[in-house]
Amino acid sequence: MSFLDYAPAPESTAILSLKNEYGLFINGEFVDGNGTPFATISPATEKKIAMISSANEADVDRAVAAARAAYDNVWSRMSGSDRGKYLFRIARLVQERARELAVAESLDNGKPIKESRDVDVPLVAAWFFYYAGWADKLDHAGVGPNPASLGVAGQIIPWNFPLLMLAWKIAPALAAGNTVVLKPAETTSLTALLFAEILQQADLPAGVVNILTGAGATGSALVNHGDVNKIAFTGSTNVGRGIARAIAGTDKRVTLELGGKAANIVFDDAPIDQAIEGIVNGIFFNQGHVCCAGSRLLVQENIHDEVVDRLKQRLSTLRLGDPLDKNTDIGAVNSAAQLERIRTLSDIGEAEGAERWSPDCVLPSEGFWFAPTIFTNVSTSHRIAREEIFGPVLSVLTFRTPAEAIAKANNTPYGLSAGIWSDKGSRILAVADKLRAGVIWANTFNKFDPASPFGGYKESGYGREGGRHGLGAYLKPAGSVRQVPSAPAADLTTSAAPAELAATEVAAPAATEAATTKKKGTK
Amino acid sequence: MSRLAVPKTYKLYIGGKFPRSESGRTYEVTTRSGEFLANAAKASRKDARDAVVAARSAVSGWSGATPYNRGQVLYRIAELLEGRRVQFISEIEQSEGISIEAATAQVDEAIDRWVWYAGWADKYVQVAGNANPVSGPYFNLSVPEPTGVVAIVAPQKSSLLGLVSVVAPALVAGNTVVVIASEALPLSAISLSEVLATSDVPGGVVNILTGSPAEITPWLASHADVNALDLTGAGDLDWIDLEIAAAETLKRVLRPGGGADLAAPSLDRITALTETKTVWHTKSLI
Known part of the structure; x- marks a missing residue:
């Protein structure tokens, strides 16, 4: 019997009391959507968990109207300290129901329970706790005294960290005094709907947070809604591009957290035991479904063989196996479509001449699975070194x-994250200065904290989430009225009236509509 | 007997040099009443692309200069502007057709604004960055860095103040600039480039194009080696299409300005053209 044989230790699903079908969460209540409901399945078994409503444009209208009314009548008038409370x-309720949320997340997403239990859900609570304290301290957010909230925020989140991305979006938005319409990813709606129940338990005023489930069309309707x-947005660079096009010419602000192809740089003086763990965590955490994953390992030539041998060991x-098993390191790939993409790019990697290796690993017969994979002999021009695979594949x-x-690390249109492994502090500082990436981990990887800003350079998007910067993305300076460009422009005078800078901060999708809905100035 | 004046040839400013447009084109610059003032170079797509190449190659030097050095170099520009004050006033008086008092006020404000921005070079990081109290054994620091190459459409109704108001804040953090000057009022822009050429600003840090913003801006908006697009002076262009073009490579976009002062001085104008980098340094366990 090898050490890999072990008695299964699955987390019980008895803690869940799921409904057979879920509606949309609008104005504090669950209501039926007008779109065609769809099933959410467990990617580990392909079995149906529940039926989920789909929001069409009328539902989006309803939700935005509820958010607007809640903003005008309740939330924007409430004191910061009450918003904070x-x-x-919410933070406490998340902690109280932490196990239930973790089980639901692993069931619906496919990620190992040890990650949902020890990373995702604790961070969700931490995010709400952190931003709760900001709500009555907005003067210190970095946008000047007495800053104003923006209004209704439309938020679209991905399937890789469903509940955590919800927290990243909702917590700062509410702290700053905005109301929210949030759309979770189609394949991972479940924990957002459980979160809606938490909002009911918290007695959050109706309409402050509305949750619309559905596919891309729902998100597109939200992005293009005139009263948002x-x-x-967090998701792919392609969709982010579409959002940036869709909001062109509007007054909407935007933050975009998009794709990445992070370099994880290992120097020959690196603490090698920690580096190996960090490399593994960097790319195999959450099955590699991480926008900031360290998917390109750059290893100094003289330690290449040693590092690769130890990685293989x-x-x-x-x-790899049942996400609900407490022993599981690698769970299921989230969807058939994502599995197909990982397979395709990996096959291309092989075809382009890279050398492919995976450990002996029995994949379950049902569900979506991909064995952890390492490609060696990769060159910078290979597609597996350039494109985001979003799976457990290391180049x-x-x-x-x-x-x-540095040159190789920066040789990408992305710029989200990077890692540096070295025992030499001065080298770490110098290399970190030169890397064009928004988050850099030195002798660690994939660390997240509500106090730490997160976001990318270049085509990884714009704006920051987390920390004081993340709060500022939901605020504007006091008294700022967006100046309408089509207003007759007077000659420049020497008076320096405070003018709000109409910068677009981050990302959004739906390009074709942009051409017909574009307009100058305010809505 | 009056002396016959020696008129100036106005050219482009690219990579620290003064080329004519590669297209060979010029256009007539006139006073408000239509009298001939000069033939300005009418920049082409190729000129714009050359300017981006020059700007890109200047990024590492300019962004790598120490903040104190960048501040001094920027302040020196204000010194040189002050020395040429009379020239700028006279140029603006002629081309804008305004009183000498109004022209003087514009030049003085432009110089003062330049000084204000120069002083930010070694401070904005302290104000916009911070140490983050993360829950773990890490030293976690966020600092703003320049985004890279910034393409700018300068305000069109101002000769000098509008230009200074958009160029200076982009330079503070260490960005390099390709700016399209006011089409009708380009003379101060070229005189400014003479100031830049004789200051300590490395060639390529500021590149100034004269010509038609409507013709040139689309090439900059879609250029893959441009990081940010400042449309402050593009209110009269079809700027929505420019913003759409910029989305292709997810450029940072500043939408057109409004009101009396299209680009009032603000720290936001500096930080809007920066990226926040957050570094987690691991502390050893002792």
């Missing part, structure tokens, strides 16, 4: 000098 309540003031000890490249490592 609601957020503190801010779009916050370590991968051979990872347990290994080498370098000789710090300058070469």
Whole structure:
């Protein structure tokens, strides 16, 4: 019997009391959607969990109207300290129902329970707790005294960290005094709907948060809605591009957290035990469904063989299987479509000449699974070194000098994150200065904290979430009225009236509509 | 007997040099009443692309300069502007057809605004960045950095103040700039480039194009090596299409300005052209 054989230790689903079908959460109540309901399945078994409503344009209208009314009548008039108290309540309720949320997340998303239990859900509570305290301290948010909220925020989140991304979006928006219409990803609606129940338990005023389930068309309707003031999106760069096009010419602000192809740079003086764990965590955490995943390993040439050998040994000890099993390291891929993409790009990697390796690993017969995979002999022009795979696939490249490592790391249109492994502090600081990425981990990887801003350079999007910066993305300076560009422009005078800078902060989708709905100035 | 004046040839400013437009085109610049003032170079798509190449190659040097050095170099520009004050006043008086008092006020405000921005070079990081109290053994620091190459449409109804108001804030953080000057009032822009050429600003940090913003801006908006697009002076263009074009590479976009002062001085104008970098440094366990 090898050490990999073990008695299964599945987390019980008895803690869940799921409904057979879920409606949309609008104005504090669950209501039926007008679109065609769809099933949400467990990616580990392909079995149906529940039926989910789909919101059409009329539903989006309803939800935005509820959010607008709640903004005008309740939330924007409430004191910051009371808003904060609601957020503190939510944080506590998340902690109280943490196990239930973790089980639901692993069931619906396919991620290992040890990650949903120890990473996702604790961070959700932390996010609400952190921003709760900001709600009555907005003067210190960095946008000047007495800043104003933006209004109704439309938020669209991905399937890789369903509840965590919800927290990243909702907590700062509410703290700043905005109301929210949030659309979870089609394949992972479940925990957002459980969260709606938490909002009811918290007695949050109706309409402050509305949750619309549905597919891309629902998100597109939200992005293009004329009464939404801010779009916050996390997802693919392609959809982000579409959002940036769709909001062109409007007054909407936007933050976009998009794709990445992070370099994880290992120097020959790196603490090698920690580096191996960090590399594994960097790319195999959450099945590699992480926008900031360290998917390009840049290893100094003289330690390449040692690092690759040790990585292979370590991968051979990872347990792949039932996400609800407490021993599981690698869970299920979230959907058939994502599995197909990972397979396609991996096959291309092989065809382009890279050397493919996976540990011996029995994949379950049902569900969507992909064995952890390492490609060596990868060159910078290979598609597996350029495109985001969003799966448990690591591309290994080498370098000789710090300058070469920096050049290779920056050789991508993305710029979300990067890792540096070295025992030499001065080198870490110098390399970190030169990397064009929004988040850099030195001798660690994939660390997240509500106090720490997160977001990308270049085509990884714009704007930051987390920390004081993340709060500022939901605020504008006091008294700022967006100046309408089509207003007759007077000659420049020497008076320096405070003018709000109409910067677009982050991302949003729906390009074709943009051409017909575009308009100058305010809505 | 009056002396016959020696008129100036107005050219583009790209990579620290003064080329004519590669297209060979010029256009007539006149006073408000229509009298001939000069033939300005009418920049082409190729000129715009050359300017982006020059700007890109200047990024590492300019952004790598110390903040104190960048501040001094920017302040020196204000010194040189002050020395040429009379020239700018006279140019603006002629081309805008305004009183000498109004022209003087514009030049003085432009110089003062430049000084204000120069002083930010070694401070904006302290104000816009911070240490983050994360829950773990990490030293976590967020700092703003320049976004890279910024393409700018300068305000069209101002000779000098509008231009300074958009160029100076982009330079503070270490960005390099390709700016399209006012089409009708380009003379101060070229005189400004003479100031830049004789200051300590490295060639390529500021590149100034004269010509038609409607013709040139689309090439900059869609250029893959431009990081940000400042449309402050583009209110009269079809700027929505420019914003759409910029979305292709997810450029940071500043939408057109409004009101009397299209680009009032603000820290936001500096930070809007920066990226926040957050670094997690691991602390050892002792």
